[in-house]
Amino acid sequence: MHLAEGVLPAGQAAVWFVPAAVAVGVGVRGLRTQTKEGRQRKIMIGMVGALVFAISLMPIPVPVAGSVSHPCGTPLAAILLGPWVSTLVAAISLLFQALFFAHGGLSTWGANIVSEGIAGSFVGVGAFLLSRRMGFSLFVCGFLAGFLGDLAVYAVTALELSLGLFGVQQIGREWLILFGSFLPVQGPIALGEALLTGGVLTYVAKVRPDILIHLRVIKHPPEPVTPVTPEGASA
Numbered sequence: 127m128h129l130a131e132g133v134l135p136a137g138q139a140a141v142w143f144v145p146a147a148v149a150v151g152v153g154v155r156g157l158r159t160q161t162k163e164g165r166q167r168k169i170m171i172g173m174v175g176a177l178v179f180a181i182s183l184m185p186i187p188v189p190v191a192g193s194v195s196h197p198c199g200t201p202l203a204a205i206l207l208g209p210w211v212s213t214l215v216a217a218i219s220l221l222f223q224a225l226f227f228a229h230g231g232l233s234t235w236g237a238n239i240v241s242e243g244i245a246g247s248f249v250g251v252g253a254f255l256l257s258r259r260m261g262f263s264l265f266v267c268g269f270l271a272g273f274l275g276d277l278a279v280y281a282v283t284a285l286e287l288s289l290g291l292f293g294v295q296q297i298g299r300e301w302l303i304l305f306g307s308f309l310p311v312q313g314p315i316a317l318g319e320a321l322l323t324g325g326v327l328t329y330v331a332k333v334r335p336d337i338l339i340h341l342r343v344i345k346h347p348p349e350p351v352t353p354v355t356p357e358g359a360s361a
Contacts (some may be wrong), residue, residue, distance in 0.1 A: 198276050203215055212251075273319065
């Protein structure tokens, strides 16, 4: 999702700033609301922001696509902070990465926000909420959120690249080629992000369920497993 400077035509790069600016604006308003909830919320926002910045700064080149692959962090951020604030966190991370690490570009900042911030956050949290309603465990819900959210980032990146490089002609074919070029590298990374997202949620629910309750991820602590004797009777 770190499209480099000059990869997209100037006109298309500018268009992507429109949805990015709207999402960031809503995220700023959401951030102001959340920071009024107390010190614990502020600490969580800072920790999640640092996590997104760190894990999305580990590039693995994808020469065919002209970009790089790496974990995103926004699916987990969206679960903990909400998708709008997660998009804002991604935007700040992408800006610092472009300015100080030459990782992504300023002209493509809007497009990168749309892919990592909007797509990763909303697909991730959508998968999480839907799977929770279906009754899956917290780990499975986090796993699906991390996996689908991660792949959504690169699906949108492939769309941005195909539009920028080839226009609207044969967009389906070019998108499939570009998205397919990401998959050999991004597939295992998405699996790792899925395990990370599910594992973090499960671990926090076990050792500090009050955090997830405060963040409205879960409504009550998970029920402890009742030990069973060899005869099958409860201990």
